[in-house]
Amino acid sequence: MVLRLDRVTKVYNQFTVLQELSLDVRRGEFLTILGPSGSGKTTVLQLIAGIAQHTSGRLLFNGKDIGRLPASQRPFNTVFQDYALFPHMTVADNVGYGPRIKGMNRRDLLSLVEQALEHVELGGMGKRYPAQLSGGQRQRVALARALINKPSIVLLDEPLSALDAVLRRQMQVFLKAAQRSSGVTFVFVTHDQEEAVAMSDRICVMNGGRVEQLGTPAQIYHEPSNRFVSSFMGETNALSAIVWSIDNDRVVLRSALGDLIAYKRPYYAFVPGAEVLLNVRPESVQLDVSGGAPNTNRLVAKVVDRAFLGPNSKLTLAFPQAQNLHWDVRTLGNHELPAAAGKAGEVTAWFRPEDCALVPASGS
Amino acid sequence: MRPISWVLAGVTLVAFIAMYLPVLVVALLSFFWVRRGVVQWESFSFDAFAALAANADLTGVLTNSILIAAAASLLSVAVAAILALLVASRMPRAVVALVEFMVFLPFVLPPIVTGLSLLIAFREVGLARGLAAVTVGHVVVVLAVVYSTIINRLRALSPTLVAASADLGANGWQTFRFVVLPQMSSALVAAGVLAFALSLDETVVTLFLVGDSSTLPIRLYSLMRVGISAEVNALATLVIGFTTVVAIFAGRALLQHNPHEGNNA
Ligand SMILES: Nc1ncnc2c1ncn2[C@@H]1O[C@H](COP(=O)(O)OP(=O)(O)O)[C@@H](O)[C@H]1O
Ligand SMILES: [Mg+2]
Numbered sequence: 001m002v003l004r005l006d007r008v009t010k011v012y013n014q015f016t017v018l019q020e021l022s023l024d025v026r027r028g029e030f031l032t033i034l035g036p037s038g039s040g041k042t043t044v045l046q047l048i049a050g051i052a053q054h055t056s057g058r059l060l061f062n063g064k065d066i067g068r069l070p071a072s073q074r075p076f077n078t079v080f081q082d083y084a085l086f087p088h089m090t091v092a093d094n095v096g097y098g099p100r101i102k103g104m105n106r107r108d109l110l111s112l113v114e115q116a117l118e119h120v121e122l123g124g125m126g127k128r129y130p131a132q133l134s135g136g137q138r139q140r141v142a143l144a145r146a147l148i149n150k151p152s153i154v155l156l157d158e159p160l161s162a163l164d165a166v167l168r169r170q171m172q173v174f175l176k177a178a179q180r181s182s183g184v185t186f187v188f189v190t191h192d193q194e195e196a197v198a199m200s201d202r203i204c205v206m207n208g209g210r211v212e213q214l215g216t217p218a219q220i221y222h223e224p225s226n227r228f229v230s231s232f233m234g235e236t237n238a239l240s241a242i243v244w245s246i247d248n249d250r251v252v253l254r255s256a257l258g259d260l261i262a263y264k265r266p267y268y269a270f271v272p273g274a275e276v277l278l279n280v281r282p283e284s285v286q287l288d289v290s291g292g293a294p295n296t297n298r299l300v301a302k303v304v305d306r307a308f309l310g311p312n313s314k315l316t317l318a319f320p321q322a323q324n325l326h327w328d329v330r331t332l333g334n335h336e337l338p339a340a341a342g343k344a345g346e347v348t349a350w351f352r353p354e355d356c357a358l359v360p361a362s363g364s
Numbered sequence: 365m366r367p368i369s370w371v372l373a374g375v376t377l378v379a380f381i382a383m384y385l386p387v388l389v390v391a392l393l394s395f396f397w398v399r400r401g402v403v404q405w406e407s408f409s410f411d412a413f414a415a416l417a418a419n420a421d422l423t424g425v426l427t428n429s430i431l432i433a434a435a436a437s438l439l440s441v442a443v444a445a446i447l448a449l450l451v452a453s454r455m456p457r458a459v460v461a462l463v464e465f466m467v468f469l470p471f472v473l474p475p476i477v478t479g480l481s482l483l484i485a486f487r488e489v490g491l492a493r494g495l496a497a498v499t500v501g502h503v504v505v506v507l508a509v510v511y512s513t514i515i516n517r518l519r520a521l522s523p524t525l526v527a528a529s530a531d532l533g534a535n536g537w538q539t540f541r542f543v544v545l546p547q548m549s550s551a552l553v554a555a556g557v558l559a560f561a562l563s564l565d566e567t568v569v570t571l572f573l574v575g576d577s578s579t580l581p582i583r584l585y586s587l588m589r590v591g592i593s594a595e596v597n598a599l600a601t602l603v604i605g606f607t608t609v610v611a612i613f614a615g616r617a618l619l620q621h622n623p624h625e626g627n628n629a
Contacts, residue, residue: 051527071530084528088546097542098532149532 002027002152002185003048008057010043010209017043018209020057025153025187026202030179032188034196035206036232041189042081044206045155048187050074061152077146079156083138085130091117091141092126098149116148120178136167143178153185160195172199193233197221205229223265226359227277236279237327240361243274250353253278256322261296263354275361282314282328284355288348296353301327303345317349387604394597412598419595422583426599429564429580432495436502437510437559441552443503444511449544452518464511471508478505479572486573493575501573502563509562510555513618517551518544550617557614561607 003025010018018040025031033041046052047059050071059067066074077098085094093100096113104112117123120140130138139159146154159175160168176199179186190196196203197217205212205220205228213225224230230238241255251262251270255278262278270276286293304326305316315329329349392398397407416422447467451460470478482501483493491497521544529539567581574582580603587596 049527049531051531071527072533072535076531078528078531080524080528082522082524084522084524086525086528086543097529097534101533101538101542145532 002062004058004060005044005047006058006060008047008054008059010040010047010052011055016209018047018054021209021211023204023211023214025185028183028185029201030176030186030188030199032190032196032200032203033206034190034193034203034232035212037191039206040209041191041206042157043209045078045157045187045189048074048153049076049078049155051078075152077149077151077154079139079142079146079154079159081157081159081161083130083142083159085138085141085145087130089129090126091122091128091130091133094130094141095126095144095148097145112148116144119147120144121174135163136171139163139171140174143175147178147182147184151184153187154179156186156188158189158191160190161192168195175199197233205232207232223267223357224279224359225267227361230277230279230357230359235282235328237282237285239278239280239325241276241278241358243270243272243276243358245272246270251358253358256325257299257319258321260356261353262356262358263352265357268358270358270360276358277361278356278358280327280351280356283312283330285317285327285329285349285351287315287329287331288350293348293350297350297356299349301347301349303347315347317347390597390600391604394594394601412594413602415593416595416598416602422595422599425578425580425583428495428577432499432502432579433560433563435499436506436563437556439499440503440506440510440559441514441556444507444514444555445548445552447511448515448518449540451515452521467511468508470504475505475568479569482569483572493573495574495577497573497575498570498577498579501569502559502566505566505569506559506562510559513555513558514548514551517548521547554614554617557610557617561610561614564603564607 005021005023007020007022008018009016009020021040021044023044033044035041043052047054050066050069050073054067057067058065061075086097089097092110092113095116096104096109099109099112113126114123117126120143122137122140122144125133125137130141133141142159143154156175160171163171172195175186175188188199197220200217202215203217203220204214207228213220213229215223220229221233224233227238230236239255239257239260241253241260244252244254244259246252246264249264251264251268253260253262253276260278288298299317299319301317301319303315304318305314307314307316312330312332315331317327317329319325319327327349392403394412395408395410397404444467447463451463455463479501482497482504486493486497486500491500525543525547526539529543534542565581567585570579570582578586580599584596584599587593
């Protein structure tokens with residue numbers, strides 16, 4: 001652990017932006033703060049960087065309280081959302097700004113800057129001005145300007161949100177590689193859950209100034225701890241249910257679609273009678289094409305919509321027992337569409353008990 | 365072109381002639397003799413300029429005006445820059461409103477009121493009428509224009525640039541020196557040139573404060589009673605030429621304030 005936010009609260013004119021937020025950042029990890037716009041992500045970065053001051057709580061770096069250190073004295077550097085490159089300085093002067101401020105002599109500075117530019121694949125571009133660069137290049141200048149100071153942590157505030165889709169993918173790979181090769185801890189902010197899953201060692205899901213869940217991408221995706229996380233992390237099929245009984249490894253549920261079985265995860269704290277929300281990802285719903293489906297979690301449904309999406313197709317299912325309930329199913333390619341739908345568009349869908357997740361029905 | 369365009373073009377032409385013909389006439393008169401409305405082309409000479417150079421009275425008031433304008437522009441830029449930096453750095457709203465009210469008031473008051481008020485105020489604090497008093501008066505008069513030029517540039521400055529500088533280890537002074545000042549330097553130059561031009565032909569407030577000394581506009585005004593001589597034409601030509609150059613310079617500084625600034629929003 002390098003950095004710990006300990007019950008940090010931030011209030012702006014009586015408006016609580018962060019509420020008793022606690023978060024550990026581990027050395028060398030790629031940690032993503034993921035949340036919708038306005039959830040307080042930028043504020044967290046600003047508090048860490050020292051650009052804003054927290055109202056209460058503690059900010060510990062290697063065990064020392066750094067909460068009142070000015071930004072200029074914290075060993076962190078930020079890649080700003082708008083890059084914040086100095087427009088009147090060349091690329092080289094931008095990148096060399098930190099070391100120059102700290103009094104490095106000209107000759108060392110020159111070679112250090114050139115090295116830093118090589119590192120972000122901008123060798124020889126030092127004499128240009130930021131306005132003469134593309135978005136992706138500016139992005140890399142901002143990264144080089146941060147990394148050259150050898151910070152303990154690099155803070156990145158939605159650095160990719162201004163880029164188009166193709167460039168965005170490239171920069172994701174580039175950033176990830178830069179983080180791996182430098183070994184520097186990255187705290188990366190995004191509102192894009194796919195980006196978070198693709199890049200992170202761990203994800204911290206934020207909402208309304210609180211941490212909803214902290215875990216690996218797989219944990220966040222497959223084992224959401226509440227409704228907010230399960231719905232924010234991509235598409236999901238939800239179904240209200242009541243916990244009927246709990247075995248060693250199974251939870252029996254009663255729902256509008258009949259009795260269903262869910263695999264019991266170690267962190268579940270449900271008691272019989274609890275109201276829960278069952279979540280099944282669209283890619284985990286199977287269609288019984290050949291009649292060999294298991295007997296558990298079988299759902300008779302009607303296909304009410306089909307969409308060809310390229311690599312896969314999406315079927316929308318409706319259920320005779322539950323009006324207004326629709327589930328989405330992903331099928332590979334297009335070929336299963338005619339075969340799966342029997343008489344009058346009726347299909348049998350099923351899912352494995354280990355492919356669903358339960359979250360409390362109440363709460364966020 | 366449609367008829368309406370012809371009308372517009374005609375009006376524009378007339379306006380331009382009305383604006384610039386007198387200027388042209390003055391310039392002509394400083395090089396040539398005119399007899400019964402006809403320019404005597406063969407009479408070209410720099411005699412008028414030579415006479416001007418020899419006229420200690422006119423060169424004296426010209427020097428006064430230039431000194432006052434230079435001092436007033438430097439002072440007003442310095443004062444306005446400090447005020448603008450204070451206002452831009454998270455001041456309470458009430459303080460900002462008060463400062464801006466005080467800066468802009470002399471700009472909207474009739475110059476006669478400003479001049480009279482300054483005269484009375486200077487007498488109270490013991491500042492005698494003369495060139496120093498005129499300089500201070502000019503600072504008061506031009507401060508609004510100078511201030512608004514500078515504050516507009518500061519407000520356009522992205523706050524994340526300042527945050528980025530601090531984030532990279534710079535203290536407040538270094539951030540000012542390396543980030544804020546370069547961003548506002550062209551606005552400072554433009555504001556200074558503007559102040560210089562405004563001060564150079566300020567007459568009404570000057571009248572109240574100048575005392576026994578004189579400045580160029582005041583002297584020209586008093587010369588009107590005895591008639592315009594050739595060296596006055598030469599002087600006017602010099603002032604027009606100088607002002608034109610200065611205006612072009614200021615305009616360029618304001619327009620392309622930073623050739624390297626892109627869409628760094
Ligand atoms: N300087 C500020 N003054 C007042 N409110 C602010 C300020 N900065 C952020 N906020 C508020 O705090 C909340 C969280 O903002 P922010 O941290 O920028 O969210 P995010 O980066 O997740 O979009 C928002 O409601 C925003 O309006
Ligand atoms: Mg933000």
